[in-house]
Amino acid sequence: MSAQRVVVISVGPYTPDDALAGLETMAAGIGAVHTVRVPAGSSAQKAAAMVAAVRKVGADTLILASTLIAKEVAALAAHALGAGLLIDVHTLHAEGESLVAEKRELGGTWDATCAVTGPAVVLGKPLTTPGAQPLSEPTLLELGEGDGVEVLEVTAHDGAAAGPALGEAAVVVAGGRGLEGDLTPVRDLADALGGAVGATRDIVEEGWIGHETMVGQTGTMIEPRLYIGAGLSGAPHHRLGMQAAEVIVAINTDPEAPIMEIADLAVVGDAADVLTEAARLVRERRGTAG
Amino acid sequence: MRILVLVKQVPDITSDRGLGAEGTLVRESSQAVLNELDEGAIESALRAADALGAAGTPAEVTALTMGPAGAVAAVKKALQVGAGAAVHVSDDSLAGSDAVVTARVLAAAARHLEEANGEPFALVVAGMSALDGLGSVVPALLAAELGRPIISCATSLEVTPETVTATRETPTGSERLRAPLPAVVSVSDTIAALRVPNFTTMMAARKAGVTTLTAADVGLAAHEVGAAGSPTRITAHAPRPPRPPAQVLDGAGALVDALAERGLLEVGA
Numbered sequence: 175m176s177a178q179r180v181v182v183i184s185v186g187p188y189t190p191d192d193a194l195a196g197l198e199t200m201a202a203g204i205g206a207v208h209t210v211r212v213p214a215g216s217s218a219q220k221a222a223a224m225v226a227a228v229r230k231v232g233a234d235t236l237i238l239a240s241t242l243i244a245k246e247v248a249a250l251a252a253h254a255l256g257a258g259l260l261i262d263v264h265t266l267h268a269e270g271e272s273l274v275a276e277k278r279e280l281g282g283t284w285d286a287t288c289a290v291t292g293p294a295v296v297l298g299k300p301l302t303t304p305g306a307q308p309l310s311e312p313t314l315l316e317l318g319e320g321d322g323v324e325v326l327e328v329t330a331h332d333g334a335a336a337g338p339a340l341g342e343a344a345v346v347v348a349g350g351r352g353l354e355g356d357l358t359p360v361r362d363l364a365d366a367l368g369g370a371v372g373a374t375r376d377i378v379e380e381g382w383i384g385h386e387t388m389v390g391q392t393g394t395m396i397e398p399r400l401y402i403g404a405g406l407s408g409a410p411h412h413r414l415g416m417q418a419a420e421v422i423v424a425i426n427t428d429p430e431a432p433i434m435e436i437a438d439l440a441v442v443g444d445a446a447d448v449l450t451e452a453a454r455l456v457r458e459r460r461g462t463a464g
Numbered sequence: 465m466r467i468l469v470l471v472k473q474v475p476d477i478t479s480d481r482g483l484g485a486e487g488t489l490v491r492e493s494s495q496a497v498l499n500e501l502d503e504g505a506i507e508s509a510l511r512a513a514d515a516l517g518a519a520g521t522p523a524e525v526t527a528l529t530m531g532p533a534g535a536v537a538a539v540k541k542a543l544q545v546g547a548g549a550a551v552h553v554s555d556d557s558l559a560g561s562d563a564v565v566t567a568r569v570l571a572a573a574a575r576h577l578e579e580a581n582g583e584p585f586a587l588v589v590a591g592m593s594a595l596d597g598l599g600s601v602v603p604a605l606l607a608a609e610l611g612r613p614i615i616s617c618a619t620s621l622e623v624t625p626e627t628v629t630a631t632r633e634t635p636t637g638s639e640r641l642r643a644p645l646p647a648v649v650s651v652s653d654t655i656a657a658l659r660v661p662n663f664t665t666m667m668a669a670r671k672a673g674v675t676t677l678t679a680a681d682v683g684l685a686a687h688e689v690g691a692a693g694s695p696t697r698i699t700a701h702a703p704r705p706p707r708p709p710a711q712v713l714d715g716a717g718a719l720v721d722a723l724a725e726r727g728l729l730e731v732g733a
Contacts, residue, residue: 249604258695368732
């Protein structure tokens with residue numbers, strides 16, 4: 175019999191519904207759950223708001239969806255609460271006085287179970303189901319006291335990509351240098367599969383596509399159900415970011431490319447041709463107009 | 465003024481990495497390299513010192529690392545490109561420290577150095593993550609421990625004697641943030657490439673030497689650090705089975721058939 179915890183799930187101004195639903199699934203069975211939403215502001219202001227919410231309901235567990243900015247907020251909140259941090263975990267359950275989590279380590283090559291006794295701040299990477307609806311309506315919090323950091327300017331990307339966010343997408347189609355500057359075929363297959371577009375660091379640095387699509391430890395770490403990498407070799411940084419994917423498909427003219435070593439399915443061929451043809455066939459099967 | 469840069473020796477990501485008996489990372493010196501993201505941190509710290517110097521307030525960079533004996537290589541690298549001082553916190557009692565304890569030790573070391581220097585570090589610079597654990601929380605935990613503002617994941621920095629201004633990417637765009645000094649920042653790997661050592665900096669590095677500190681030196685008892693002081697622990701770990709060799713398919717048609725067989729055409733949004 176596990177002790178019941180009191181949990182606060184905190185989401186940001188832009189967190190999609192399916193991500194909140196995924197966090198709720200993670201927290202199910204741990205204890206009583208309260209969901210809150212924090213408005214845009216500095217990380218310290220958001221952390222202070224979350225800490226106040228945790229104290230108000232007497233919670234011992236705070237759960238956020240893991241992003242690089244959420245990590246900054248979570249660290250500040252954990253420090254204020256004297257909590258341990260469980261980072262980038264998929265599942266949670268209570269065992270006696272401990273909160274236990276499963277995660278992947280070393281670029282998805284190891285499984286680890288980690289535990290914390292006492293207060294916990296969790297950065298969750300739940301496996302979300304597209305279109306999942308949350309059970310709760312989060313309470314909107316007011317920002318707390320900052321740490322002196324001023325937000326001078328916030329710029330939104332022009333025409334932020336349609337489709338799911340890269341970090342939460344169940345399907346990711348990623349392109350590399352083999353696309354020769356034109357990512358249209360990558361977008362085409364991602365769109366047909368209802369997935370997100372990813373990219374390697376070198377083509378982001380070339381300016382072919384925005385930084386928000388970069389897969390890797392300084393871009394987005396992804397763990398989708400299906401990853402398709404086309405026209406990319408599988409450099410260590412990219413591999414570190416995607417090799418925890420459930421099914422890996424590689425499309426490359428070079429059968430010896432490193433990506434082929436970790437692929438489940440491989441097609442030797444021109445990336446643009448294979449992607450474009452696959453997108454057409456997927457639309458036929460899914461019965462969606464091209 | 466003084467600037468502190470945090471660096472870390474990590475296993476090379478192209479080597480065969482693993483977790484040892486306690487579930488903590490195997491750190492063999494033979495496969496250890498400077499965490500690649502820290503190159504941008506060292507360069508950013510040196511440029512900040514240059515900018516402050518140009519503004520009439522000369523600044524010196526100190527490099528700080530924590531880790532086993534071999535980790536000293538990380539601060540030596542910083543000395544070779546122009547850091548003025550190097551400090552290595554090394555103590556058997558630190559093994560198994562989680563992120564919370566790592567930040568506690570680094571903050572204690574920073575405070576110990578600040579007392580010796582008689583002034584705070586105007587800026588602490590770190591890489592935004594280490595390629596071993598990828599937790600990315602130590603810089604913000606350290607800032608909280610020191611009671612200073614934090615800006616993480618900076619893709620550009622401007623440092624004046626009073627403030628630091630940074631740009632960073634967000635999931636939906638970008639932000640510009642400003643904080644008063646003293647402050648803590650972590651930087652993205654895209655911020656700047658590390659300069660190469662020159663004869664002058666190499667000679668200065670030889671003379672500089674490295675200060676080694678224990679947990680006790682920075683005012684921490686054995687029960688406050690390492691696995692003993694860490695709120696989190698690894699309770700089980702195992703390597704994932706290697707993927708079987710790829711099934712090679714002939715063209716897009718065969719690929720789409722294979723995805724359909726696995727039920728993967730419907731998992732997307």
